[in-house]
Amino acid sequence: MALTMDDVDRFEASRPRLEAIAYRLLGSASEAEDAVQETYLRWQAADPGRIEVPEAWLTKVLTNLCLNQLTSARARRETYVGQWLPDGDPMLGPADTAEQRxxxxxxxxxxxxxxxxxxxxxxxxREAFDYPHREIAEILDISEASSQQIFHRARKHVADGKVRTEVDETxxxxxxxxxxxxxTSGRTEPLVKLLTQDAVSIGDGGGKVPARAKAxxxxxAVAKFMRGLFKPSKAKRALVGGSxxxxxxxxxxxxxxxxxVDGRVVGVTCLEVTPEGIAAFRSQVxxxxxxxxxxxxxxxxxxxxLLRGAF
Known part of the structure; x- marks a missing residue:
């Protein structure tokens, strides 16, 4: 059915939050956009005037679309060429708290x-958007007790693997x-001093750009790789289409x-910074x-x- 302007405006007001949820669930900006667009199509096909709490309805539809997408995405990633990494292009949505960031x-x-x-x-x-367990249970069609148990288990898994220092632009x-x-010094020692002893470097080339399958x-090992990466060569320039x-x-x-290169982003490398030094480089190429x-x-x-003719 045709949407009224109020119906469209109501959806558009929710779009930033829906995109932010979808990106965190899927780890892919393009897949998040697709999930939000499919949610809009379902909103269009429904009768918004009969939906008592539009925000809850939209969140439930989006979340379940993302859950279906995650299930199929796991199968696809089993055959993905090399390491799979998120896009590195956040749809932040709310970012007022440390948990959201x-x-x-x-x-x-x-x-x-x-x-x-x-x-x-x-x-x-729960962690990023502070939904109460009662609402999460309704969204996922589980009990409130199950939602609490799942959250504590998930939070422990995430907490066991993270040590992060927030940084600003400066x-x-x-x-x-x-x-x-x-x-760019041409020496390994200065790089080693910036890294933690267990530092890792991971690249996602998707089979389109050479990237080591193993971190x-x-x-x-990371310092030697980075030293070589920033050593200019004709082969690297040919690979990315310029300097x-x-x-x-x-x-x-x-x-x-x-x-x-010529206005085209050919790589984004995120640095995971800890009090002990740089712990990880994750490169999306x-x-x-x-x-x-x-x-x-x-x-x-x-x-x-900061640098021209890097490679």
């Missing part, structure tokens, strides 16, 4: 991949400045390095996952690059 961090999104679909849904709705730039200075592990400019920014609340990042990058004010 943390729930969209790259490190936590990776940890959420270890949870079952129900665990992930309960954790996101701190992010300083951290990246230090890293780039070390990475680099340990400060020395990249490198910018410092934040992505998913973490310091991030963005490599850009799969071009299929960077289209939306490129569009957003073109519309943003990103200042001058």
């Amino acid at each position: 943390e729930s969209v961090s790259y490190a936590v999104l990776v940890l959420l991949e270890r949870l079952s679909p129900n665990e992930r849904a309960v954790y996101v709705l 701190a992010a730039r300083r951290i990246i400045d230090e890293f780039l200075t070390a990475a 680099f592990e340990g400060a020395l 990249p400019e490198v910018y410092a920014t934040t992505a998913n609340g973490d310091p991030a390095i963005v490599a850009v 799969n071009p299929d996952k960077l289209d939306r990042v490129t569009r957003r990058w073109a519309a943003a004010d990103h200042g001058e690059p």
Whole structure:
């Protein structure tokens, strides 16, 4: 049935929250957009005038679409070429609390991949959006007691794997400045000093761009890889279509390095920072996952690059 302007406005007012939930559940900005669009189509097919609490109805529809998507996504990721990583292009939605900001961090999104679909849904709705267990139970068609048990189990799984330091734009730039200075020095030792002993580096090329299937592990191995990565070569320039400019920014609340060639984002690397040093580099170089990042990058004010001709 045709929607009234009030019905459309009501949905659009909910869109940022729905996108934020979907992104945290799916770890993919493009899949989140698709889930929200499908929710809109179902809103259009329903009779909004008979829906008593539109926000609850929309959240339930979206969450269940995402749960179905997660189930099929797990099967697809079993055959994914190399490491699978989130897009690194957050739909933040509400970000007023530490929990909301943390729930969209790259490190936590990776940890959420270890949870079952129900665990992930309960954790996101409760931890990031502060939904009461009574409402979560109604959304997922489970008991309130089950929602509480699932949440405590999921929270423990996530807490066991995370140690994160929040950084602002200024701190992010300083951290990246230090890293780039070390990475372009041609020496391994300055890089090792910036890393934790158990540092890792993971890349997602999706079979489209070369990326090591197994993570680099340990400060020395990661430092050697990063030193080589920032050594210019014709082969690297040919691979990305030119000589990249490198910018410092934040992505998913973490310091991030963005490599850009002729306005096209060719890589986003998020740095997981702990009190002991940089614990992880997670690089998204799969071009299929960077289209939306490129569009957003073109519309943003990103200042001058820190490095030209990086590769």
